[in-house]
Amino acid sequence: xxxxxxxxxxxxxxxxxxxxxxxxxxxxxxxxxxxxxxxxxxxxxxxxxxxxxxxxxxxxxxxxxxxxxxxxxxxxxxxxxxxxxxxxxxxxxxxxxxxxxxxxxxxxxxxxxxxxxxxxxxxxxxxxxxxxxxxxxxxxxxxxxxxxxxxxxxxxxxxxxxxxxxxxxxxxxxxxxxxxxxxxxxxxxxxxxxxxxxxxxxxxxxxxxxxxxxxxxxxxxxxxxxxxxxxxxxxxxxxxxxxxxxxxxxxxxxxxxxxxxxxxxxxxxxxxxxxxxxxxxxxxxxxxxxxxxxxxxxxxxxxxxxxxxxxxxxxxxxxxxxxx
Amino acid sequence: xxxxxxxxxxxxxxxxxxxxxxxxxxxxxxxxxxxxxxxxxxxxxxxxxxxxxxxxxxxxxxxxxxxxxxxxxxxxxxxxxxxxxxxxxxxxxxxxxxxxxxxxxxxxxxxxxxxxxxxxxxxxxxxxxxxxxxxxxxxxxxxxxxxxxxxxxxxxxxxxxxxxxxxxxxxxxxxxxxxxxxxxxxxxxxxxxxxxxxxxxxxxxxxxxxxxxxxxxxxxxxxxxxxxxxxxxxxxxxxxxxxxxxxxxxxxxxxxxxxxxxxxxxxxxxxxxxxxxxxxxxxxxxxxxxxxxxxxxxxxxxxxxxxxxxxxxxxxxxxxxxxx
Numbered sequence: 001x002x003x004x005x006x007x008x009x010x011x012x013x014x015x016x017x018x019x020x021x022x023x024x025x026x027x028x029x030x031x032x033x034x035x036x037x038x039x040x041x042x043x044x045x046x047x048x049x050x051x052x053x054x055x056x057x058x059x060x061x062x063x064x065x066x067x068x069x070x071x072x073x074x075x076x077x078x079x080x081x082x083x084x085x086x087x088x089x090x091x092x093x094x095x096x097x098x099x100x101x102x103x104x105x106x107x108x109x110x111x112x113x114x115x116x117x118x119x120x121x122x123x124x125x126x127x128x129x130x131x132x133x134x135x136x137x138x139x140x141x142x143x144x145x146x147x148x149x150x151x152x153x154x155x156x157x158x159x160x161x162x163x164x165x166x167x168x169x170x171x172x173x174x175x176x177x178x179x180x181x182x183x184x185x186x187x188x189x190x191x192x193x194x195x196x197x198x199x200x201x202x203x204x205x206x207x208x209x210x211x212x213x214x215x216x217x218x219x220x221x222x223x224x225x226x227x228x229x230x231x232x233x234x235x236x237x238x239x240x241x242x243x244x245x246x247x248x249x250x251x252x253x254x255x256x257x258x259x260x261x262x263x264x265x266x267x268x269x270x271x272x273x274x275x276x277x278x279x280x281x282x283x284x285x286x287x288x289x290x291x292x293x294x295x296x297x298x299x300x301x302x303x304x305x306x307x308x309x310x311x312x313x314x315x316x317x318x319x320x321x322x323x324x
Numbered sequence: 325x326x327x328x329x330x331x332x333x334x335x336x337x338x339x340x341x342x343x344x345x346x347x348x349x350x351x352x353x354x355x356x357x358x359x360x361x362x363x364x365x366x367x368x369x370x371x372x373x374x375x376x377x378x379x380x381x382x383x384x385x386x387x388x389x390x391x392x393x394x395x396x397x398x399x400x401x402x403x404x405x406x407x408x409x410x411x412x413x414x415x416x417x418x419x420x421x422x423x424x425x426x427x428x429x430x431x432x433x434x435x436x437x438x439x440x441x442x443x444x445x446x447x448x449x450x451x452x453x454x455x456x457x458x459x460x461x462x463x464x465x466x467x468x469x470x471x472x473x474x475x476x477x478x479x480x481x482x483x484x485x486x487x488x489x490x491x492x493x494x495x496x497x498x499x500x501x502x503x504x505x506x507x508x509x510x511x512x513x514x515x516x517x518x519x520x521x522x523x524x525x526x527x528x529x530x531x532x533x534x535x536x537x538x539x540x541x542x543x544x545x546x547x548x549x550x551x552x553x554x555x556x557x558x559x560x561x562x563x564x565x566x567x568x569x570x571x572x573x574x575x576x577x578x579x580x581x582x583x584x585x586x587x588x589x590x591x592x593x594x595x596x597x598x599x600x601x602x603x604x605x606x607x608x609x610x611x612x613x614x615x616x617x618x619x620x621x622x623x624x625x626x627x628x629x630x631x632x633x634x635x636x637x638x639x640x641x642x643x644x645x646x647x648x
Contacts, residue, residue: 127451132411
């Protein structure tokens with residue numbers, strides 16, 4: 001595609017996704033007017049082909065996942081999206097059809113989540129396709145939900161169901177099989193996370209702390225407790241599983257560990273003071289987002305204890321996905 | 325380095341560079357309070373080893389260049405930096421010593437330009453080292469200098485000298501030689517751009533349009549004229565050259581084309597209404613940034629005309645570096 005300049009490529013594929021702040025993508029920069037009374041929440045995620053997704057995943061799904069993992073971070077902070085910036089490093093063998101489908105997927109989600117393209121940079125790489133998305137959100141001043149806000153006595157909640165994506169990935173990688181009709185559901189949960197943006201107002205109003213679960217529930221909860229200076233007691237039997245995940249784990253009980261530690265959930269892990277629990281549950285229900293209480297924060301510096309249905313501590317040798 | 329988790333890596337190398345908005349890099353996101361009365365300017369640049377820099381360039385220089393090319397964009401918009409987010413895709417053979425020097429260089433420039441780290445993501449790649457930096461700046465509301473603002477009759481200025489980096493790159497690549505004592509100067513201009521942040525107030529107060537010269541003066545000026553809906557007459561003999569570049573071009577006249585089209589200058593190209601020219605020159609002088617008038621914008625849709633010292637049109641077959 002050496003006949004296309006970067007400007008051609010921007011005009012053809014990316015200008016249609018741009019919001020007013022992008023200045024038609026004809027400038028060096030985007031110009032954003034912060035909403036009155038708000039602070040800005042900024043988050044960035046990098047994704048590399050065959051590390052964070054499969055190079056032969058559908059291009060629109062790659063684009064959507066890249067944007068959604070960032071929107072998931074904004075949601076966990078109680079913020080609403082204002083827009084995003086994209087760095088796209090295209091491998092030498094990129095094809096116009098691939099890029100067109102990528103841009104279509106990105107555009108569909110930019111509209112869906114009210115998160116337009118603000119700016120970007122497209123470069124060439126001799127390596128694999130690499131993406132970086134910086135998302136910008138707004139939250140009422142002083143109201144961002146920090147990861148460090150958990151206090152002893154707070155209740156831990158998760159949204160949705162845990163482990164689907166990790167099991168979907170395991171199925172895709174061929175290391176587990178026999179899921180039958182559930183396979184498509186779990187694979188879709190891996191391919192297309194559903195950022196819990198609708199939960200953001202409930203988090204902002206009720207939660208003491210929150211993060212999105214990207215590196216596995218066990219590792220992320222451990223991290224959140226540590227940076228908050230608390231410990232926790234978690235009832236693993238309460239961790240919500242989808243029917244598909246429950247069936248797969250019932251058939252292969254060792255997969256519970258994968259579900260609890262595998263990551264890519266993009267559900268919300270929140271701590272809620274006990275006197276705000278009823279309000280949080282009501283607000284979540286009103287927003288159409290299922291939430292489940294899975295345990296409680298307690299004083300102490302030791303790592304959280306995860307207990308099975310008989311109250312015995314469970315041990316998860318891999319606390320969290322390690323990138324290095 | 326598989327024994328280091330991403331959290332270890334962040335705590336060891338990147339937390340020291342973080343500003344207050346980064347929340348100690350312990351959260352999913354940064355929290356930025358926009359300065360009162362300001363709009364935010366956002367820009368992103370991706371850099372890939374052996375495409376945008378040499379993999380064996382000094383790690384601190386790679387870090388500094390990655391940050392400076394973004395600060396250069398902010399400067400061109402008349403903005404001051406608030407901070408930056410970094411995506412770092414490390415190749416599998418990364419070494420701690422490399423990363424330490426990279427972080428030191430990044431930290432030195434974060435302090436130098438008042439542009440702290442706000443957040444980031446560090447991932448692993450089977451490909452080459454890849455960086456993406458998103459820089460955030462602030463400008464008084466309504467005062468950002470757009471690339472599209474050039475009007476017929478405006479004077480074109482450039483800061484500093486043009487072509488040094490392209491000639492430095494040519495020397496480094498071995499395609500030109502014999503520069504003797506000038507080689508180090510030109511190479512340094514390639515390795516370490518000097519973003520013209522001190523010129524930002526003069527641009528904000530006096531310029532009708534501006535951009536930084538990253539893809540070559542000829543191509544970037546052509547682009548700026550096109551998006552502004554004007555043409556231009558440029559006097560190539562007025563384009564400021566460093567003594568080192570002038571000596572090299574004098575010895576090898578065909579290198580003038582490389583100087584004019586090669587890119588990596590990270591100088592500012594600005595258009596200034598003629599009645600603001602004296603004020604602009606005075607403000608630039610007061611800021612310690614040399615600026616030189618090189619031509620004038622005029623009505624028309626044709627590409628700018630670049631004339632040699634006899635007034636003859638010059639032709640530059642490669643208008644600008646093409647990434648694809």
